[in-house]
Amino acid sequence: MMRLESKDEMVTIFVMGKKHSVPGSLTIMKAMEYTGHQFRRGAGCRGGFCGACATLYRKKGGYKLEGALACQKIVEDGMYIAQIPFSPTDKKTYKLEGLKPDAPTIMEYYPEISRCLACNTCTKACPQDIAVMDYVQASLRGDIEQAAKLSFDCLSCGLCAVRCPAEIVPYNVGMLARRLYSKYMVGPTQHVLNRVKEIEEGKYDSEVKELMTMPLDKLKVKYNTRDKVAE
Amino acid sequence: MTRIAYYPGCTLKTNARNFEASTLATAEALGIELVEPGRWNCCGTVHALAKDDVMHHLAPVRNLIRVEELSNKGAIDGKQVVTLCAMCYNTLKRSNQVFNQDSDKRKKIRDIMTKEDIQYSGNVEVIHYLEALRSLGWDKVTARVVKPLKGLKVAPYYGCLLLRPRGIGVDDADHPTIMEDLLKALGAETVEFAYSQKCCGSYHTVQMKEAVADLSHRILKQAEVAGADVVAMACPLCEYNLGPRQEQVKKQYPSFNSIPVVYFTQLMALAFGLDDEATAFEANRPDPSPLLKEKGLLE
Numbered sequence: 001m002m003r004l005e006s007k008d009e010m011v012t013i014f015v016m017g018k019k020h021s022v023p024g025s026l027t028i029m030k031a032m033e034y035t036g037h038q039f040r041r042g043a044g045c046r047g048g049f050c051g052a053c054a055t056l057y058r059k060k061g062g063y064k065l066e067g068a069l070a071c072q073k074i075v076e077d078g079m080y081i082a083q084i085p086f087s088p089t090d091k092k093t094y095k096l097e098g099l100k101p102d103a104p105t106i107m108e109y110y111p112e113i114s115r116c117l118a119c120n121t122c123t124k125a126c127p128q129d130i131a132v133m134d135y136v137q138a139s140l141r142g143d144i145e146q147a148a149k150l151s152f153d154c155l156s157c158g159l160c161a162v163r164c165p166a167e168i169v170p171y172n173v174g175m176l177a178r179r180l181y182s183k184y185m186v187g188p189t190q191h192v193l194n195r196v197k198e199i200e201e202g203k204y205d206s207e208v209k210e211l212m213t214m215p216l217d218k219l220k221v222k223y224n225t226r227d228k229v230a231e
Numbered sequence: 232m233t234r235i236a237y238y239p240g241c242t243l244k245t246n247a248r249n250f251e252a253s254t255l256a257t258a259e260a261l262g263i264e265l266v267e268p269g270r271w272n273c274c275g276t277v278h279a280l281a282k283d284d285v286m287h288h289l290a291p292v293r294n295l296i297r298v299e300e301l302s303n304k305g306a307i308d309g310k311q312v313v314t315l316c317a318m319c320y321n322t323l324k325r326s327n328q329v330f331n332q333d334s335d336k337r338k339k340i341r342d343i344m345t346k347e348d349i350q351y352s353g354n355v356e357v358i359h360y361l362e363a364l365r366s367l368g369w370d371k372v373t374a375r376v377v378k379p380l381k382g383l384k385v386a387p388y389y390g391c392l393l394l395r396p397r398g399i400g401v402d403d404a405d406h407p408t409i410m411e412d413l414l415k416a417l418g419a420e421t422v423e424f425a426y427s428q429k430c431c432g433s434y435h436t437v438q439m440k441e442a443v444a445d446l447s448h449r450i451l452k453q454a455e456v457a458g459a460d461v462v463a464m465a466c467p468l469c470e471y472n473l474g475p476r477q478e479q480v481k482k483q484y485p486s487f488n489s490i491p492v493v494y495f496t497q498l499m500a501l502a503f504g505l506d507d508e509a510t511a512f513e514a515n516r517p518d519p520s521p522l523l524k525e526k527g528l529l530e
Contacts (some may be wrong), residue, residue, distance in 0.1 A: 103245050118272040118290030120346055137272040141241040165286075 011077040028055055028081060029070040042085030048072045051155025054084045054127075056162075067125040067159035087158030089169040094176075101180040103142030110173050113140050115166035122160035122170050128153045132160045132170045139173050147174060148181030235363065236298040236312040236355075237265035240274050240319035247467035249511035250315055253496035254360055256509030260375055261367060266307050268297035274319040275326065285339045291326035292340055295355045296347055303349065311356045313363050315496075317392035317466035324357040324399050359393065359401045360496070361409050361465065369416040377504035379418025383526050385498065386459035387411055387421060388450065389428050390469045410463065410495060417502040424457035426450045431472040443472050444479040451480070451490050460522055463495045470494065475516045491519030501528060 008023035015032055022031040029043060044052030053070035060078025070083065092109040099105050106113065113136055122132035135150035151174030161169040198204070211219070243251040258265050271294050279287030298312040314320040330337050331353045341350055364372060387410035394400035394407055402409040407428075411421045429450055432443030451473060454462050464470055474492040481487050493515055500509040501523070507513075512520050512529075523529035 103241075116273060116290075117286055118275070118293050119286060119343065120289070120293070124346055131270070133272065134270050137270075140273060141244040143244065 011075055011079075013075050013078075014080045016082060017080070022075060024075060024077070026075055027071055028057070028068065028073050028075055028079075029053055031075045032070070032081070032083075042070070042083045046071045049155065051157035052085065054087070054157040054159050054162075055081060056084055056159070057081045065163075067127055067157075067163070069127045069155075069157060072127065084158060084162060087161050087169075089158070089161055089172060091169075091172050092176075096179055096183050099180060099184075101144045101184040103140065105180065106139045106142075106144075106147075106173060106176055109176060110139075110169070112166065112168050113173055116140065116168060117166055119165060121163050121165060122168075125159045125163040127157060127159065128155060130154055132174075135174055135177065136168060136170050139177050144177050144181050145185055147177035148185075151175075151178060232262050232264045234264045234266050234307045235309070236301050236307045237267050238271060238274070238294055238298070238312050238314050238319060238323065239267060240314065240316045242316055242318075242467040247316070247470065247494075249514040250467060250470075250494045250496060252511045253494060253500040253505075253509055254315055256505050257496055257499040257503055258360070258363075260503050260505065261364075261371065263363065263367070265313055266301060268294075268301055271297050274314075274316075274322045276318060276322065279326070279329075285336055285343075288326045288329060288336065288340055289343060291323045292330055292351055293344070293347070294323060295327060295330075295357075296344075296349060296351045298355045299349060299351060302355075309356075310354050311358050311363075313358055313360050315360055315465070316468075317359075317390060318468060320357065320359045320401075321392040321399060327353070327355065327357055328399070359465070361393075361413065362401050364413060365409060369412055372413065372416040372499075373418075376417055376502045378502055378528065380414075380498060380502050380528060381418050383419045383498075383523075383528065384422050384458055384460045385414050385419045386424050386454035386457060386462045387414060387427060387495075388454070388462050388464040388469065388473065390464065390466050391428065391430055391433075393465055394428060410465070413495060414463065414498065417498060419498065419502075422454070422457040422459045424453045424459065426453040431466075431469040433468060433472070436468075436472050436476065440476065440479050441483065444476055444483050447473050447476050448480045448484050448487060451477070452487070455488060455490055459490065460526070461491045461493060461498075461519060463493055463498055465495055477517060489517045491515065491517055491522050493519050 008025045010021045011024040013020055013022055013031060015035060015037065020035040022034050026034060042053050044050035048069055048071060055068050055070040056065060057068065058065050058080045059076060094109060116136050118133060118137065120133045126132050130153055131150050135147045138146040138150065154171050154174050156171040160171060239251060255265060273290050274294060275287055275290035301307045302310045314323060330340060389407055389410065394402060394404045397404050414421050426449060430446065432446040436443045462473060470492060477489050497510050497512060520529055
């Protein structure tokens with residue numbers, strides 16, 4: 001296997017306890033691949049958006065167990081790393097129709113939120129810098145709007161749930177809050193309704209069919225030269 | 232307008248909205264602006280009684296940090312925070328005391344709160360709305376009354392958390408008068424009854440509703456014997472156990488006569504001549520409006 005030439009200063013990391021020397025400019029994910037690991041789980045978009053690469057680490061001499069997305073965090077010398085590609089949770093199924101956007105609804109599906117101690121460990125663990133404890137607390141008192149807005153950047157990476165001493169799964173709570181907020185407090189927006197109508201009327205059928213049958217090389221060109229909507 | 236921080240607590244935003252609505256409206260009528268912090272968390276619900284329990288002080292102390300932040304940015308006058316729910320009052324005040332008196336716990340609490348922008352100084356003063364009114368002066372309350380509660384016999388019910396332990400309570404633990412003083416300032420007649428400080432059964436209401444109904448029956452019966460038309464109180468949990476729980480009392484004691492149970496703030500709103508949104512009687516069970524109509528206090 002060809003090793004990448006790098007002018008970077010090398011740092012020492014420990015992956016699941018095993019020592020490796022890696023270039024200091026790499027992310028945890030790239031550093032692990034540099035050491036020969038291959039990701040089967042725990043890697044997704046590689047862009048900090050999907051939440052698949054939750055990772056726990058502790059720095060040499062540090063008392064603190066920290067969390068990060070492996071595709072975003074740059075390695076540091078003396079880092080002890082463990083991937084948390086999946087966190088076991090009991091995700092409830094519910095039909096949004098007929099639910100009320102209030103505290104009793106959230107308590108019905110996730111009653112464990114009443115165990116929250118306000119210790120803020122979840123917020124400390126969040127790689128997205130979300131005020132996790134605050135949105136759990138907002139859910140508890142039925143402030144669905146605040147819960148939805150505070151949790152908006154959540155990727156469901158699972159680190160908050162792994163760390164919570166009250167065994168709450170905050171990201172499932174936040175997702176329910178956002179669903180309730182969207183459906184009952186914001187309501188369907190007109191442009192979405194218009195687009196759904198257009199789709200149902202078959203406006204885009206021929207375009208989709210064309211894409212489905214397009215040769216790969218042409219599809220690539222089309223993708224790379226597509227119109228981008230400014231953010 | 233005097234601006235005082237206001238810590239609502241979860242129940243005030245859910246089951247006890249009538250308590251909050253009547254409080255905010257009466258405070259405004261008296262020239263007190265209650266300022267709610269932009270973010271706050273559960274009070275902690277139950278004070279950490281075990282000596283080695285630091286974890287349960289985090290929630291209350293965190294709320295005191297929110298109040299100190301309001302103070303630091305000049306959003307409130309002074310460093311007081313008003314609470315309504317007796318549980319919140321008790322929990323916040325007792326944790327504040329622990330924080331100030333126990334340097335070991337203070338250090339541990341601070342060490343855990345690494346994400347907070349400021350370190351809590353210990354200087355916030357936790358008060359109950361009743362205390363804020365007492366500080367304002369009962370004469371000021373009386374001056375605002377447009378519809379004196381003449382002929383209304385009210386049994387003030389304190390329960391436990393407003394008065395105990397000594398040094399934390401809003402008034403003398405054995406002979407409180409603060410609610411009587413307020414009710415008299417509103418023109419009502421107060422009745423003395425033996426069980427004004429007896430436990431309502433608290434959280435046993437979740438799993439032992441029969442036992443709670445027994446306690447409620449005992450308390451309400453005493454109020455009735457003392458000649459009360461209505462029971463006034465300051466705690467959402469007491470309100471639930473003495474109010475909606477009367478359904479269960481009736482099942483166990485068929486001869487029981489139901490008696491309305493209201494927050495003291497609702498009687499204030501009534502005496503101040505405020506509107507239905509402020510009195511918010513429609514949320515009370517049993518419904519107090521037939522009685523108040525009979526007394527000529529409600530149209």
